[in-house]
Amino acid sequence: MLNSLHLEGRPAETRVVVAMSGGVDSSVVAALLKDQGYDVLGITLQLYDHGEAVGRKGTCCAGTDIQDARRVAEALGIPHYVLDYEARFKQAVMGEFADSYLSGETPVPCVACNQKIKFHDLLETAEGLGAAALATGHYVKSLPGPAGWELHRAADKERDQSYFLFATTPAQLSFLRFPLGDLPKDETRALARSFGLTVAEKSDSQDICFVPTGRYTQVIERLRPGAAEPGNIVHVDGRVLGRHTGIINYTIGQRRGIGVAASEPLYVVKLDAGRCEVVVGPRGCLRARTLTLRDVNWLGDEPFETAAALGVEVLARIRSTGPLRPATVSVENGTVVVDLAEGEEGVSPGQACVFYAATGGGERLLGGGWIKSADGAWMARDDFAAPLEPRPAEAFLAGSR
Structure with a gap:
């Protein structure tokens, strides 16, 4: 029993x-x-x-x-x-x-x-x-x-x-x-x-436990002193707009505090560690539709290779408090690819893309993986393209690509 x-x-x-x-x-x-x-x-x-x-x-x-x-x-x-x-x-x-x-x-x-x-x-x-x-x-x-x-x-x-x-x-x-x-x-x-517990009214923790002040750059500088290098702030069209003191001070999707003057609102769309560049551009450049993942964990009933062979429809979540987005997960040449029906703004490598069952209101968690790249957030000055327009979720779920 x-x-x-x-x-x-x-x-x-x-x-x-x-x-x-x-x-x-x-x-x-x-x-x-x-x-x-x-x-x-x-x-x-x-x-x-x-x-x-x-x-x-x-x-x-x-x-x-x-x-x-x-x-x-x-x-x-x-x-x-x-x-x-x-x-x-x-x-x-x-x-x-x-x-x-x-x-x-x-x-x-x-x-x-x-x-x-x-x-x-x-x-x-x-x-x-x-x-x-x-x-x-x-x-x-x-x-x-x-x-x-x-x-x-x-x-x-x-x-x-x-x-x-x-x-x-x-x-x-x-x-x-x-x-x-x-x-x-x-x-x-x-x-x-x-139960008479002394912690009954204790407030919930809001920050990362080892960053209680909310200033994660201080933690990074203490753990890796001198590792942050200065570099250029570059527009997606190739113009150098200014200088920065380290890419750790920026996040994908950031608008305020970039440190350059411009005639239009600019957002951080890419952090290029190899070039020590902060790449900025208009908001439309933030929208990503296709993600590639690494270290995928699968909790579905059938093997992942079987489920993803023809593309498995899921509801994907990029941020812990973000919405559930209709998506298809597949494997292409050994790489796990997520196609987001409506796209997502401000996607960054290192974030998690988490899968929920497309049926049952997305109640069941099916797994997820770490984002390696995102087609919108990964634009560089030599591959700048027009902003992506979102596609209706209804058309996506009906099989439109």
Whole structure:
């Protein structure tokens, strides 16, 4: 007989490790599972030096969050451990974040953290502790399906975090549990109050955890001192408009603060790390229709090669809060290609393109990959073309190309 986590055995005989960040969401997960009688063990990861991140010596290493997690565990009467993953996190997440920006990309470190730390290293630790599952406070639903475990968007679409979990493998998904997937955030806080948790009113974190000031350029300069090089700001037609102090100070789609005067609004349309150039142009140059991806992860029922052989229709999301766009995913000469029906503005290499099922309102997550290139955002002065006009989604889904 299966318990509430779809695992064999009574809750008291089922050990579950909860990734406790010190926030209200993971704290409620621990409280819910403890209340249901599971053998709960809490683990908090020390990932970075908070004092160094904010530039203030003597600040505890993410001290407030660790202490909050410890207090919650004590109140619930569950074992709690703090694991030092700082070196691993600095190399696998922070270092790659800096290198990605220096190469002209726009990285998504939260995906990398889930992929390489939480759902890899921490998952292995949980298995080593004899746990039957690793539970987190992510707002996403995992459901057993006919071909294995599936990921679905959370009931609370404003809180849905499925975008950040696209790289979760089927093997990881079978071990992970997300107890908050069916709850709205206000109900989670109400549960925290009912359990008497001290973090019930704690505010949610808004920034990248290792960039608490919101100034990511400072982090990059500290991790890779001297790596940012000055260069030219170039119009898509070839004119040199000015100079910049490093491409890390710019993002695709940026309009304000470019540092050049022009008679028309200009946007950053390309960051060319090889030439140390910031390429700018009119807004129409931002629209991309065809993307190429790398490191694609697929969670569909049939093999990706089979699904993509003739082109699989999906709903694609480029940004975590962006709209779902009708698209077709296919493989051309060994390269994964995404054709966006209506195009998308401001697409940058390094971002994630995440796939959702075209049927059922896009509730099920089918996977995704990292963007290598985008035909609109990748224009250079020698291949400038007229701006792309969006095509109606209805014509695209009807088979028009």
